[in-house]
Amino acid sequence: xxxxxIFLFVNLMIFWLATTNLVSAALTGDICKDSSNPDxxxxxxxxxxxxxxxxxxNTIRKIINFGLQxxxxxxxxxxxxxxxxxxxxxxxxxxxxxxxxxxxxxxxLRKTLKEVDELESAQKEQDMQEFMxxxxxxxxxxxxxxxxxxxxxxxxxxxxxxxGVVKQDVLKRVADLIIxxxxxxxxxxxxxxxxxxx
Numbered sequence: 001x002x003x004x005x006i007f008l009f010v011n012l013m014i015f016w017l018a019t020t021n022l023v024s025a026a027l028t029g030d031i032c033k034d035s036s037n038p039d040x041x042x043x044x045x046x047x048x049x050x051x052x053x054x055x056x057x058n059t060i061r062k063i064i065n066f067g068l069q070x071x072x073x074x075x076x077x078x079x080x081x082x083x084x085x086x087x088x089x090x091x092x093x094x095x096x097x098x099x100x101x102x103x104x105x106x107x108x109l110r111k112t113l114k115e116v117d118e119l120e121s122a123q124k125e126q127d128m129q130e131f132m133x134x135x136x137x138x139x140x141x142x143x144x145x146x147x148x149x150x151x152x153x154x155x156x157x158x159x160x161x162x163x164g165v166v167k168q169d170v171l172k173r174v175a176d177l178i179i180x181x182x183x184x185x186x187x188x189x190x191x192x193x194x195x196x197x198x
Contacts (some may be wrong), residue, residue, distance in 0.1 A: 063180055064113055064184050067177055074173045089190060102148075111148070118130070142188070149174050152174050
């Protein structure tokens with residue numbers, strides 16, 4: 001009975017130790033190139049690399065909370081623009097469509113935070129089946145968030161004749177949210193990527 005428990009614990013530890021090396025090992029590409037502030041983005045990644053505490057749950061929470069805060073700020077700004085801004089009809093339509101995407105993103109990021117708590121409980125209880133279940137849920141919600149954000153970029157703000165400050169501002173912020181969400185996805189997916197290399 002003790003051997004399977006030790007084996008499960010070792011597997012969980014390997015999974016999470018590999019995850020902590022995500023930022024240094026998996027982020028070889030320049031994901032900051034589309035950021036509104038590439039230097040700040042790179043500095044944030046460097047800070048994540050230097051975190052000494054081996055707690056990937058905490059790293060994921062930090063990334064998700066960052067995305068959640070930025071989503072809520074963007075939602076507030078866009079709602080204000082829609083109500084009080086001097087917008088063209090197509091700008092207003094794009095903002096309303098994008099607001100729906102931001103609402104979905106906020107909802108998905110909140111669900112993800114709950115799943116991280118469940119994941120941590122499964123890790124403490126050494127329940128690999130529950131651990132993998134919640135890990136899968138986290139990836140699902142984060143991918144859903146990215147799809148919603150990309151619909152804002154590729155559908156709502158891709159209308160012909162829609163240019164100007166509003167579009168530029170929204171798209172810069174949406175790009176930052178996508179980067180934050182990708183960081184969280186890579187954090188949870190890194191170990192399986194390593195095991196699938198050929």
